[in-house]
Amino acid sequence: MHNDYIARGVKRCSTTRFLLWITPWALLLVFGLYSAGLCLVRGLNQTNMDNRFAFGLWIFLDLTVIALGAGAFFTGFLLYILKIADLRAVINSAVVIGLVCYSGAVAVLMVDVGQPLRAWFTFWYPNVHSMLTEVTFCITCYLTVLMIEYLPIVLKNRKLRQVPGFLVFEFELHKLVYVLAGVGTFLSFFHQGSLGGLYGVLRGRPFAFREGLAVWPSTFFLFILSAAAAGPSFILLTTWMVEKISRKSLVRPEVLRLLGRISGLLLSVYVLAKTVDTLVWINRTSPGSGFPAAQYYSWRPFGTWILFAEIVVFGLAPALILLAPKLRARRGWLISAAAMACFGVALNRYVQTVQTLALPTLPFDKFLSYTPSWQETGTFLAVVAYGVLVYSFSFRYFRLFPEERELRAPVHQPEEELELVGRY
Amino acid sequence: MFPWNYGFHWSAASYIFLGAFYTVLVIVVSTVATASIRSRRALRSDLADRIRWESNFHDLPEHDRACRHVLTGEFKSRECPHAFDCRECETHPKLLARHPLPPVEEHEEDLFGMSFPLDRFYHRGHTWARLEPDGSMTVGLDDLGRRLLGTPDSVELPAPGAHLHVNGTAFRFRKRDADVRVLSPVEGRVIETGGPERGWYLRVQPEPLDVRHLLRGAEVRPWLMREMERLQLALSQEGAPTLADGGVPLADISAAYPDADWDEVCGEMFLEA
């Protein structure tokens, strides 16, 4: 009986309907794996990347997905270290999202590098001064931590927890979850930052180059802030989407509003920091490299509108909306602001990866453009499909939303029993 | 990665970087190792049942974890810190000394037509335990439990000689889509098994004999009132009329609620998350 595997007290659709939902995503995954397979077997000439556009869609995707998956570590930090108990409602979902985002990013990276079998070289001969080494180490460790954090969610499955070994192991592991949350926060702080540092240290790309603190350029800290802001927003967004698709109430509205508020707070700090950083860059850093900032925006289509969009339209605006309690209380405003915040962070990652490479550096260079090939797009879609499949599977068989049970709306309100209640 | 690798340089950056990496690695590995070792120890010491209950208890909604002294009015609200195992509680004997239970004259409580004889102890998971003259204890389902069970589709009893723990699994049953374990009120060895037809389920040799955690006497009525409230809440989720209009619960409650999620209702009442 399917009941044996599905948690008590929650309703899930029939197996047939579930398979119907899964099938298109599975097909997309197959297509995506084929695309990735082509790139692995025939080489990266299957992509539209070239010597000028060394990084393309995949790197942009990796950075965005890791920023959005930051909700996993941040929610863990807020719940297990700062003890904000309300977030218990979404932590399991956040862990699954984080796992999906990070494992997807690592999988795409394995296709993106020219020699995936040499991936261990970074560990064996690390260049401790390179930001990419830092990213590699931290992301690998963090993915391990996420897999360990996912394990209790799996082991609490109704059927699996019958096995005494699984039950006991899950129980003992959960007692130590705060250690994992702490390690996760430490690792995430560094790899989110290093992803920003990747571009901030590029002396040869004055568009991306920033001054900073010791070895860390300002983009290190900006990326951490923007990831911490995007994470809760993305959890908000996905929770809302899952509620819509499953037609169930999964969390109390206060939890969503809390996520919005956290996101809004961090987003405001980020926008402030980013504004200061941009002003310093325009007035000092970039001219110091011999590149007045205005000239970056004279290459169409990257006009100043993109800077304005990134900081004001998709940065300041959602921050203000999320900070306003009256607007936060309205579901439409809350979700739109969260979506805008996520989009703003994606835009920032796009600017850092694609715009940096599109802009010429040599005086006699051309501005070049790049469109991903279908193989690249296919691989990207494989990650999306993989994410949906893992999440769907987890949602069906594991308890991702502990409040779901309590939120099952009673059809009749038991009124008369108030007389029975007496002193209770 | 290691000093003997080609290209390794001893520098401040290497110390910090590799130091941090190895520290993180050690922490993560030792966390998993600690959990594994503790698990093995727990399994070897036969603590699986106790852990299962603690895990279950942790997953119950807050209002279902109320201390027994909330039932009798000594607290407005208090969450049981010992997963309903009052044997370990320091507050319980103190409260008993300060507010001893008043004696009850009746032999049994009659609530909504259900009978709860007071010659026995009750467990919050709707089992009762009665001390027999020969020192053994009989374990059965209370009247509400029986009516929730109705005529079960199957009952899985432990074998004679099996060891039971307090708040461990006494037996399991299936009814419609429900698949529930029933909590054991006593600790000991199973001597004999009964069944729904015999009015009792297990005869147990208690090891040791300790009933401090079980409800008795004047506690039973307030507890049952609250349980009926909980049952109504659980049933009302299914869109069925409530019991509060004075109806008497049937011998098989599930027959009156054919659309109800019986798994959910039983899980709620038998305290299985």
Added chain:
Amino acid sequence: MNAKRYGMSIDIDRCNGCGACMVACAVENNIPPAHAGIDERKGLTWIRVYKVDNGEDYPGRRSAFVPMLCQHCGEHTPCAGVCPQQAVDIDPRTGIVGQMPERCLGCRYCMAACPYHARYFNWFDPAWPAGMEQTLNPDVAPRMRGVVEKCNFCHGRWHAAKERAAAAGTDEIRPGDYVPACVEACPTGALRFGDLNDPASDVSQDAKRPESFRLLEKIGTDPKIYYRSRKDWVHEIANAPRPGAARKEADHA
């Protein structure tokens, strides 16, 4: 032996865009032939001649050719600092920035870091048609698919020169003994190679000329390639803050 700093001086006024340097480089370094359908953005051209013009229309239009290759940056070498596997090896004896293709993961971070676009990726599996393997240079290892490569001042020739010097019983390479393929092939003598630390060498003297300049000096990479030209408009382009200003289009040879 004193540490040398090998560099180049390139006379833009002498370069006629013949491309002999590009061919010589490809032959010396076993560059595989391009695959069918490849475009110029995916090719392997360790040295590459760019054409620039002054943006005027006829009859005022003037063109010049700028050979671009790895600048062997001496300070804050962008590629060396960023490689996660330490596949970039700066030789302290020569100042040459070398690439270890066997160590390279193919992450292309160095390519993003290099402002001179001097690094090239093997997008394809190298393949030589039957018979062409006889043209391969036995002293240079071909690279595999998925790794980055770039000019290394024909480092193999430096090793050969050192062996000859050792055979002759000395430690020092004679200046004319070690010359990269592009310099050797240049018909106009626009490319000159030598030790920048040696005040007597052509290169260090060229570097001190008033009309010499380096590209992207303000970034602070301390490149070892010194370009020179007597034409003002060439200097203007090279120093233009706005790369490729609308009137001045660049073409690649």
